[in-house]
Amino acid sequence: MEDPTPRRRDRLRAETVQEIKTIALKHMAAGGAATLSLRAIAREMGMTAGALYSYYDTRDDLITALIADVYSILAEVLDAARTTRPAEDPGGQLLAVGLAYRQWAINNPGEFQLVYGDPIPGYQVPQGGAASFAERQACGVLLKIVAVAWPRADLGWAADDYQWSDFEPGFLSMVRERFPELPPSAVALSLRIWGRLHGLIALEVYGHLRPQVLNPAKLYHAELLDLTRALGASATLNNGPAGDPRAREL
C-alpha cells in the first residue's frame, strides 16, 4: 500500500473539507444557492458553527472554493463526454457534450444554480480571476469542437462579420494561443452554441418547461440534432454511448 499513514491529521482534515463541501452543495440543491449557511452545515455535521472557521476563514471563502470546484468538475465532465467520440466527428462530440451538459445540470441543480443562477446575496466575487479563468475553460470544450468542425462546416455561419476587436483581450489571447487557425466568427459561433445549449437547460432546471411539455429532453434533443446537423452531420448520431438521443428516459 502506498502511503499507509501519510499524515493522519491531514487526511481527516481533507475528509472534513470534502464533507463540508458536499453538505453545502446538498443544501443548495434543496433550497437554492441563497440558503447556504455555515450554521446549517455545521448542524448537519454535528458540529458548531465556529468549528468551520478552522477550515474556511469566512463564508465567502467557502463559496469561492465551491464555485471553483464546480467549474473544474463541469469542465472535466464535458471534456470527458467530448472524448467519447473521435476528433474527426465534431458533430458527434457536440452531441455528447450537449447531452452531458444537460444531464449534469439536472443531476446537480445546486451546482448549476451556484454557477449559472442568481448571484448569492452577500457574496463578493474575489477580484483577480481564478473563477473567470475556470469559466473560460468550460467554454473551451466547445472551442475544441468548433476548431475541428470549422474548416468543413457548411457556410451560413460565416455570414457574420466578427473581428478580433469584438472580444475581451484576456479571453482573446487564450483563444489565439490555443487555437491559432480559428477566425473570429468561429469563436463567436462557440459562444452562440453555448447559449443555445444553455437556454433550454435553464428553462427546464427552473421548471419552466414542465407546465407545457411532458419530457423536456425531447425538445433538447431536437435542438441538439439541429446543431450537429449544421456543424457537419455525423454518421453515428443515433448510437452513441448516451443511447438514442430521442429516448424518453429522464
Place this chain on the structure above:
Amino acid sequence: MEDPTPRRRDRLRAETVQEIKTIALKHMAAGGAATLSLRAIAREMGMTAGALYSYYDTRDDLITALIADVYSILAEVLDAARTTRPAEDPGGQLLAVGLAYRQWAINNPGEFQLVYGDPIPGYQVPQGGAASFAERQACGVLLKIVAVAWPRADLGWAADDYQWSDFEPGFLSMVRERFPELPPSAVALSLRIWGRLHGLIALEVYGHLRPQVLNPAKLYHAELLDLTRALGASATLNNGPAGDPRAREL
C-alpha cells in the same frame, strides 16, 4: 376634472401598493430576488414593517403579486413588440420580439431573476395556477408568430416527430383552442425558439458573456438573424423600430 375625490382613501391605497411593488422590484434588481424583505421596503418608504401587513397578509402574498405583475407586463411588452410588424412578416415579428425580450431582461434584471431565476428561499408557490396560466401566455406570443410562419416555413423543422401526447394536457387544450391548425411540431418549435432566445439572454444577464465578448448584443443579434432566416426571411430585417440589430449600443 373627472373624479376629483372618487375615494381619496382608495386612491392613496392604490398608490401605496404601487410604491411597495416598485421598491420591491428595485431591491431585487439590486441584490437578487432572495434579498426581498418587508423591513427593507418599509424602511425605504419611511414606514415600519408592520404597516405593510395592511396591504399584504404575508410576505409570500407580496411575492405572488409581484410574479403575476411581472408575467403580465412581460407578455404585454412582447406582444407590443410583435405588433410593430405586420402579421404577414413573421420573421420581422420574431426579430422584434427577440430584441424586446433581451431589452426587457437587461433593463429589468430584478424582474427577470424573479421569474426566470432561482426560486425564492422560503416561498411556496400557491397551488392552482394563475401564475402558470400567465406563463403560458408569454410563450403564446411565439405561438402566434409560428402560427403564421408555419405554413410557409422551409422544412427541416418538420423533421421531428412530435405528437399531441407529448404535451401537458392543460397547455394542450389552450393551444388547440387558440391555434386549431397548428401541428404538434409547430408547438414544439415555439418552445425551442423560446429556449434559444432565453439562453444567451440568461448568460448575459448573469454576466457570463462579459468575460469573453465585449458586446453580447452582437452575439444575440446574430442568433436572432439565424432564427428569422430559418422562419422565412423578412425584407425589413435591418430597419425595424429597434434600429439596426447589429448596432453596438448597449
Place this chain on the structure above:
DNA sequence: TCGTATCCTACACGCCGTTCAAAGTTAGCA
C-alpha cells in the same frame, strides 16, 4: 359623531456570520 382603515411602537422568536477564551485532542520530539 362614530366606525374603520392605516400606521406606529414594541415585542416575541428565530435565523445568520463572526469572534473569543477555554477545553479537548492529536502529533512529534526528547
Place this chain on the structure above:
DNA sequence: TGCTAACTTTGAACGGCGTGTAGGATACGA
C-alpha cells in the same frame, strides 16, 4: 514514556437580520 506545541472544537456572546403579532394613537369617510 512524558512533555510540548499545534490543531480542533465547544459554548457563549455580540450585533444584526428577518417575519409576524398585538395594542394603541391618528386621521379619514360617512
